[in-house]
Amino acid sequence: MTSSSTAAREAQYLPPSDLAANYKRGIQRDFVFKPHPSSTIPGSTRIKKVENFYVRPRWLFVRIETEGGVVGWGEGTLEGHTEAVQGSLADIARRIVGWDAMNIEDIYTYLYRHRFYRGGEVLMSAMSGVDIALWDIKGKVLGVPVWQLLGGAVRERCEVYGWIGGDRPSDVLEQAKARKAQGFTKVKMNATESIAWLDSPHALDETVNRLAQVKSIGIDAGLDFHGRVHKAMAKQLAQQLEPHRPLFIEEPLLPGHVNEMKDLYNKTTIPIALGERLFTRQDVRPYFEAGCIDIIQPDIAHAGGISETRKIAIMAEAYDIGVAPHCPLGPLAFAASLQVGFATPNFVICEMSWKMHYNTGGFDLLTYMTNPEVFEVRDGHIDLLTSPGLGIELNEELIRSEAEEAAKLEPWINPLFRGPDGTVREW
Numbered sequence: 001m002t003s004s005s006t007a008a009r010e011a012q013y014l015p016p017s018d019l020a021a022n023y024k025r026g027i028q029r030d031f032v033f034k035p036h037p038s039s040t041i042p043g044s045t046r047i048k049k050v051e052n053f054y055v056r057p058r059w060l061f062v063r064i065e066t067e068g069g070v071v072g073w074g075e076g077t078l079e080g081h082t083e084a085v086q087g088s089l090a091d092i093a094r095r096i097v098g099w100d101a102m103n104i105e106d107i108y109t110y111l112y113r114h115r116f117y118r119g120g121e122v123l124m125s126a127m128s129g130v131d132i133a134l135w136d137i138k139g140k141v142l143g144v145p146v147w148q149l150l151g152g153a154v155r156e157r158c159e160v161y162g163w164i165g166g167d168r169p170s171d172v173l174e175q176a177k178a179r180k181a182q183g184f185t186k187v188k189m190n191a192t193e194s195i196a197w198l199d200s201p202h203a204l205d206e207t208v209n210r211l212a213q214v215k216s217i218g219i220d221a222g223l224d225f226h227g228r229v230h231k232a233m234a235k236q237l238a239q240q241l242e243p244h245r246p247l248f249i250e251e252p253l254l255p256g257h258v259n260e261m262k263d264l265y266n267k268t269t270i271p272i273a274l275g276e277r278l279f280t281r282q283d284v285r286p287y288f289e290a291g292c293i294d295i296i297q298p299d300i301a302h303a304g305g306i307s308e309t310r311k312i313a314i315m316a317e318a319y320d321i322g323v324a325p326h327c328p329l330g331p332l333a334f335a336a337s338l339q340v341g342f343a344t345p346n347f348v349i350c351e352m353s354w355k356m357h358y359n360t361g362g363f364d365l366l367t368y369m370t371n372p373e374v375f376e377v378r379d380g381h382i383d384l385l386t387s388p389g390l391g392i393e394l395n396e397e398l399i400r401s402e403a404e405e406a407a408k409l410e411p412w413i414n415p416l417f418r419g420p421d422g423t424v425r426e427w
């Protein structure tokens, strides 16, 4: 542990210092209500238009405009399934034009329950994009950040982690040093490259070595098994990692293996995290009830937006489970995740895609923002976002022109791994 991260931890813990005295009065951040410029236009909050924009590197933004001229932005990025979500969004757009954008729960309930078939990554990602945009509108109309609408701030800043290593981890030590220099105190990396259902035990040696290297510079690391490590190898890997104390292991098994996850949970003291491929409260419920995870990782662009992520978080608290929003995506998903984090007691940390290996071609987390300074990483944290709605401003002209260019290209798809025998392996 570095001295800086130790100091940060102890700073929370110093009664009766000045800090402790301040916190006796609660969160001390002054908050000034400042109406969003678009909310000064008098007019109806009924939905006039729902648009979506696919932009590089791989994001799908949703734009909703009210009859009164207020614009809200959301994100329904579903990596590798862009056109499927766009199809769902076209259907949703046709249905909700004319509805009052302020009635978020009613629109959510209608979209989820009315159409008989429900859930899943495609429909929920489209709904997530719409839901996030509606919260942005409500915040802008009322002149407050979304966290204010969720009950107010319970923290002054949210902890975040960055990625190192890419899809095929190597040279992680240099990358970990770079992340530390950028202000991060925690990182995440893929645990392994492509791995067979039953592989040589030596296939795991490098993973253990890499974690030891990263820890040697005094930062913590979560290891993403990515659902690519099957049970026979996962239990060996967890055991070998244990002495090196990873922050957590993520998706140690593929979604759906609740009983098998419980078996693994009982074999290790490493915190187990998962949830990026679970959608809605219904999907997380069996994991909560089985008692087989420590950290739930809803992805706000897939799980059902701000409305559903908040409900999953509240549900998790009852099981003593922390919430670490999964977010290797764009600025809207990240801002929305932070908004939930600012208002949620059992939030623990949020993923941040800044300078991530998927952000290629000159497109990165801050590319489309006109107020990128709000995402500055300081001592591993992002400060409270204070502007109305999601708290970020976008360059709409750039988004529209980039969407025209990106429409000429094949949307992003994930890499493919095949084993030496030619068989498809998990990504």
Ligand SMILES: [Mg+2]
Pocket: 224, 226, 250, 251, 276
């Ligand atoms: Mg993952």
